[in-house]
Amino acid sequence: MKLLALTAATGAALLTPLAASADSASVTQTSPFISITGGKSHFNVDRDVSGTTFSGSEDRNSTGITVLGGYRWVVARPFALGVEAGYAHLGSTTWKARDGGLSEPYDVRDKNKVDAFLAGINGKWDLPYDLTITAHAGLAHVRSKGDFTGSSGGTSTPASTTRVHHDWSGNRFYGGVGFGYDYDENMGLTLSYDRYSFKADGPRDTGHNAQIGVLGLTAEYRFY
Numbered sequence: 056m057k058l059l060a061l062t063a064a065t066g067a068a069l070l071t072p073l074a075a076s077a078d079s080a081s082v083t084q085t086s087p088f089i090s091i092t093g094g095k096s097h098f099n100v101d102r103d104v105s106g107t108t109f110s111g112s113e114d115r116n117s118t119g120i121t122v123l124g125g126y127r128w129v130v131a132r133p134f135a136l137g138v139e140a141g142y143a144h145l146g147s148t149t150w151k152a153r154d155g156g157l158s159e160p161y162d163v164r165d166k167n168k169v170d171a172f173l174a175g176i177n178g179k180w181d182l183p184y185d186l187t188i189t190a191h192a193g194l195a196h197v198r199s200k201g202d203f204t205g206s207s208g209g210t211s212t213p214a215s216t217t218r219v220h221h222d223w224s225g226n227r228f229y230g231g232v233g234f235g236y237d238y239d240e241n242m243g244l245t246l247s248y249d250r251y252s253f254k255a256d257g258p259r260d261t262g263h264n265a266q267i268g269v270l271g272l273t274a275e276y277r278f279y
Contacts, residue, residue: 119269249268
């Protein structure tokens with residue numbers, strides 16, 4: 056009997072740290088949250104480069120910042136689902152090129168700035184050792200503001216400059232995934248990748264599709 060009691064006590068002592076470890080591996084609680092993502096945004100625009108364009112270049116990389124707020128419910132551990140809404144500043148891209156020949160050059164420059172208002176759903180999966188997998192998707196109201204400048208002037212033509220301001224707005228889907236670490240029930244840090252789309256609607260790329268990928272770090276605070 057004493058041996059049985061000693062065995063039970065020893066087993067309980069061994070299992071207590073394991074139970075504590077299992078609890079600490081699932082820290083997500085039902086609560087509101089706010090998150091901030093900052094990182095590198097990369098643009099992929101389907102430019103119209105037909106004709107005699109040469110010396111073309113494009114600055115495709117910029118900085119993206121996203122702020123989201125929402126509420127998440129633990130539906131069945133280790134899974135949680137929620138809703139979210141917020142704003143994303145996706146940065147800008149600038150395209151430069153030269154048309155014509157050396158005697159009659161025509162320099163073009165087109166810059167697009169993009170931002171979006173977001174509303175969607177999100178999910179979170181708690182892994183062992185406080186690691187997490189997250190995903191979200193929804194509808195983005197995207198706005199693109201562009202400025203096009205064309206400058207001509209050569210040996211046989213007078214110098215002239217054309218400026219065109221072009222805007223586009225519309226609803227597109229967004230989505231992203233992340234892999235992170237939760238420090239406790241309140242704080243977490245995630246390496247995330249998000250994808251957006253819009254239409255570059257400038258004089259040289261009317262109605263062309265464009266994609267933006269944002270690779271960044273997401274800091275989340277949960278009001279638990």
